[in-house]
Amino acid sequence: MINSLQAGDKVAIVALARKVDFADLEPGINILESWGLQVVLGKTLYESFHQFAGPDEIRLADFQTMLDDPEIKAIFSARGGYGTTRLLDQINFTNFRQQPKWLIGFSDITALHSHIHNFGIESIHGTMPALFAKTGAEEAVESLRKILFGENITYQSPAHDLNILGQAEGPLGGGNLSLLVTCIGTTSDIDTSGKILFLEDLDEYLYHIDRMMVQLDRAGKLKNLAGLIVGSMSDMKDNAVPFGKNAYEIISEHAGKYGYPVCFDFPTGHEPKNLALVCGRKSILKVTDAGTSLEYFQTSL
Incomplete structure (x- = not known):
C-alpha cells in the first residue's frame, strides 16, 4: 500500500x-x-x-x-x-x-x-x-484529495434502468474503454478475472463501442468479472444509418448475459464529476433498487 x-x-x-x-x-x-x-x-x-x-x-x-x-x-x-x-x-x-x-x-x-x-x-x-x-x-477534486491523504470514502450513484442488481467484491481495474482494448495482447494487458472492471469513453461512434465490447468479450475480459461499473459515455456519435442502440444498451448486451452486478451512469469519466477510483484496491460494489454504492477495503491487490 x-x-x-x-x-x-x-x-x-x-x-x-x-x-x-x-x-x-x-x-x-x-x-x-x-x-x-x-x-x-x-x-x-x-x-x-x-x-x-x-x-x-x-x-x-x-x-x-x-x-x-x-x-x-x-x-x-x-x-x-x-x-x-x-x-x-x-x-x-x-x-x-x-x-x-x-x-x-x-x-x-x-x-x-x-x-x-x-x-x-x-x-x-x-x-x-x-x-x-x-x-x-x-466533487472530483475533493474525492482525489481524500484518497491521496488517506481519508475513508464511499460513493453513491442513483439507480439506472439497465442496472443488474447484486453485490461484488474484488480489486478495481479499468478506465477508458479504447485504451483497455489497445492494451490487449501487450505487457499492459490486465487479467480481469475476479475484478470489478470500470469503463468510460469519449467521442466515439456507437459502432466503435460495440466493436470494442465484442473485442473485450472475445478476449475473455468480461466473462469472469466480479462486477462491472459503467461510467460516462460522453459525446457519442452515430452514423447516417443509426446503430440502433445507445452506448449503455450496447454494453448491457455484451456484459449483461453473465449475471454479475452491473451499474450504469456511475460518475467516472470525461465529465466534471469524475470521482477518483483506486485501481488495484479491493472494493465492495452493491447494486440495489435504491442505487449503487462503492466502498474500499483498506488493502491492495
Whole structure:
C-alpha cells in the first residue's frame, strides 16, 4: 500500500501525452499548494512537438526523473490526449516497484494504470490538474484529495434502468474503454478475472463501442468479472444509418448475459464529476433498487 500524502510532501506534474496550455494548469497548481503540497513542475509542461508535450524522449525523460526521485511522493499527469502508450515499454519501473508512489490521471493514462496494475501496485484514476478548475469538478477534486491523504470514502450513484442488481467484491481495474482494448495482447494487458472492471469513453461512434465490447468479450475480459461499473459515455456519435442502440444498451448486451452486478451512469469519466477510483484496491460494489454504492477495503491487490 502506498503511503498517504502529508502536508509538506513534494508532488510532480508532468505531461505524458498531449501538450499543455500552462494557463490551464495554474488553478490546479494553486489547489495542490492549498493542500500543503510542494508542486514540482516537469519540463514537459512547457514543451510542444506537434500535438505532443514534446518528443517521446523528452516526455519519457521527464516522467522517469520524477518516477526515480525519492522525494516525489505523487505524479500527476497534467492532462490526457494521446501518447502514453508510446512510452510504456521504455520506462524503467525498477525504483518505482521498490518504492511505489501515487500516479494520477485518466483517459489516455489508463494505459499506465493498466501497466502498473500488473505489478500489484495501486494508482488513481482521477481528474487532472488542467481540469481541476472546471465548473462542476469540485466533487472530483475533493474525492482525489481524500484518497491521496488517506481519508475513508464511499460513493453513491442513483439507480439506472439497465442496472443488474447484486453485490461484488474484488480489486478495481479499468478506465477508458479504447485504451483497455489497445492494451490487449501487450505487457499492459490486465487479467480481469475476479475484478470489478470500470469503463468510460469519449467521442466515439456507437459502432466503435460495440466493436470494442465484442473485442473485450472475445478476449475473455468480461466473462469472469466480479462486477462491472459503467461510467460516462460522453459525446457519442452515430452514423447516417443509426446503430440502433445507445452506448449503455450496447454494453448491457455484451456484459449483461453473465449475471454479475452491473451499474450504469456511475460518475467516472470525461465529465466534471469524475470521482477518483483506486485501481488495484479491493472494493465492495452493491447494486440495489435504491442505487449503487462503492466502498474500499483498506488493502491492495
